Amino acid sequence: xSTTHWKDYTLTxxxxxxxxxxxxxxxxxxxxxxxxxxxxxxxxxxxxxxGLWIGLIIALGAVTVATWGSAWGIVxxxxxxxxxxxxxxxQHELGHGTPFRTRWINEMFFHFSSFITLSEGHYYRxxxxxxxxxxxxxxxxxxxxxPRPPEIVSLLINLFxxxxxxxxxxxxxxxxxxxxxxxxxxIPEGEQPKVxxxxxxxxxxxxxxxxxxxxxxxxxxxxxxxxxxxxGAPLYALLHFTQHAGLDEDVHDHRLNSRTIYMNPVLRFLYxxxxxxxxxxxxxxxxxxxxxxxxxxxxxxxxxxxxxxxxAYRDIVPTLLRQLKDPSYHLxxxxxxxxxxxx
Amino acid sequence: MTTDTxxxxxxxxxxxxEIEDLIEVSHDGNTYAIYRSPDDTFHATDGHCTHEKVSLAxxxxxxxxxxxxxxxxxxxxxxxxxKSAPACVNLKTFExxxxxxxxxxxxx
Numbered sequence: 038x039s040t041t042h043w044k045d046y047t048l049t050x051x052x053x054x055x056x057x058x059x060x061x062x063x064x065x066x067x068x069x070x071x072x073x074x075x076x077x078x079x080x081x082x083x084x085x086x087x088g089l090w091i092g093l094i095i096a097l098g099a100v101t102v103a104t105w106g107s108a109w110g111i112v113x114x115x116x117x118x119x120x121x122x123x124x125x126x127x128q129h130e131l132g133h134g135t136p137f138r139t140r141w142i143n144e145m146f147f148h149f150s151s152f153i154t155l156s157e158g159h160y161y162r163x164x165x166x167x168x169x170x171x172x173x174x175x176x177x178x179x180x181x182x183x184p185r186p187p188e189i190v191s192l193l194i195n196l197f198x199x200x201x202x203x204x205x206x207x208x209x210x211x212x213x214x215x216x217x218x219x220x221x222x223x224i225p226e227g228e229q230p231k232v233x234x235x236x237x238x239x240x241x242x243x244x245x246x247x248x249x250x251x252x253x254x255x256x257x258x259x260x261x262x263x264x265x266x267x268x269g270a271p272l273y274a275l276l277h278f279t280q281h282a283g284l285d286e287d288v289h290d291h292r293l294n295s296r297t298i299y300m301n302p303v304l305r306f307l308y309x310x311x312x313x314x315x316x317x318x319x320x321x322x323x324x325x326x327x328x329x330x331x332x333x334x335x336x337x338x339x340x341x342x343x344x345x346x347x348x349a350y351r352d353i354v355p356t357l358l359r360q361l362k363d364p365s366y367h368l369x370x371x372x373x374x375x376x377x378x379x380x
Numbered sequence: 381m382t383t384d385t386x387x388x389x390x391x392x393x394x395x396x397x398e399i400e401d402l403i404e405v406s407h408d409g410n411t412y413a414i415y416r417s418p419d420d421t422f423h424a425t426d427g428h429c430t431h432e433k434v435s436l437a438x439x440x441x442x443x444x445x446x447x448x449x450x451x452x453x454x455x456x457x458x459x460x461x462x463k464s465a466p467a468c469v470n471l472k473t474f475e476x477x478x479x480x481x482x483x484x485x486x487x488x
Contacts, residue, residue: 228468322452
């Protein structure tokens with residue numbers, strides 16, 4: 038009789054892959070001077086991009102308020118929330134510190150984006166650093182979205198971040214009380230007070246938003262600030278899930294555990310070019326606005342990108358369904374013959 | 381009168397390092413990062429980030445800061461001081477001097 042082995046993905050789980058220190062990841066051939074040029078930051082493209090984003094939020098927010106009470110109010114709230122939650126992709130980029138050359142501008146947008154996505158910045162940075170060191174390594178990466186076998190019901194519920202929001206509320210309360218949960222495995226002791234203090238500030242700000250709703254007798258203060266974390270979630274759930282879903286785990290080659298997808302300019306704007314995910318993981322220091330150039334330079338050494346979200350999900354959905362019965366199954370992108378897999 | 385008792389080794393030519401950039405050099409099993417600042421002064425630190433021992437060679441130099449290529453830990457390469465997480469420990473620094481068109485590093 039065969040038994041299905043369900044892996045333990047927690048950071049203290051028995052399925053943690055043992056490796057000594059910093060793993061050696063596959064790196065494509067790229068002239069050092071070219072790479073350094075790509076890593077250079079400039080405030081100008083980021084200010085133009087973020088200026089447009091903030092402008093859209095203000096304009097769409099104003100239209101939502103103006104039409105609130107009618108059916109159009111709901112429509113505009115949906116549009117507003119979809120644009121607002123571009124913050125999830127932006128927080129990620131800002132967390133890397135790459136969009137702006139001027140540090141304080143980067144940090145200002147980072148903490149703003151962190152709050153409106155309810156993803157506290159200090160904790161996020163430590164967790165995400167671990168994700169980049171040990172990308173999709175079981176028992177080491179705290180950001181594995183698609184464990185095997187997949188948790189389909191949980192994934193569907195979380196299309197609207199419903200599970201995430203509940204867990205976030207629990208985590209903020211715990212952290213505010215000094216319990217960092219899994220964070221104690223990747224946040225140095227000296228940095229932990231910052232996370233605890235930030236959780237308390239977040240809870241205070243959320244209480245102010247709720248109070249504003251009571252004072253104004255309207256849900257708008259909530260709907261326009263942190264409400265989009267739920268209302269605007271589905272687009273980003275669909276985008277983020279494509280980054281690694283269905284691909285291999287426990288391999289030190291981002292071409293085998295990450296996915297690049299060609300997308301239209303609107304989605305790339307909202308998603309901060311994170312569709313170039315293989316490239317982002319191989320060279321996380323390259324700002325999002327240089328990723329298309331990086332892609333053009335190394336695409337011959339990487340698998341063929343998927344052509345749009347539908348194309349990606351044509352791979353992902355059947356893979357997840359098959360993994361329900363066979364958790365060992367995964368996609369294996371074809372690597373160019375000249376670029377050998379570094380497994 | 382003071383005597384220079386340090387061991388100086390020739391590590392590179394001045395023009396091997398671009399302005400606002402670094403190169404990695406190795407000596408006796410150790411790795412060092414040699415920096416050239418925007419005002420054309422040279423500096424040296426240990427070659428690996430104190431966070432997860434990643435080589436700083438592919439890091440980004442901006443003004444007087446070196447940023448680790450893996451997790452963006454930032455250090456002032458003149459003093460080795462940590463400027464931002466995830467690193468918590470300062471970088472070790474080393475003396476360098478310029479002699480003609482050569483850069484010498486104190487390893488002793």
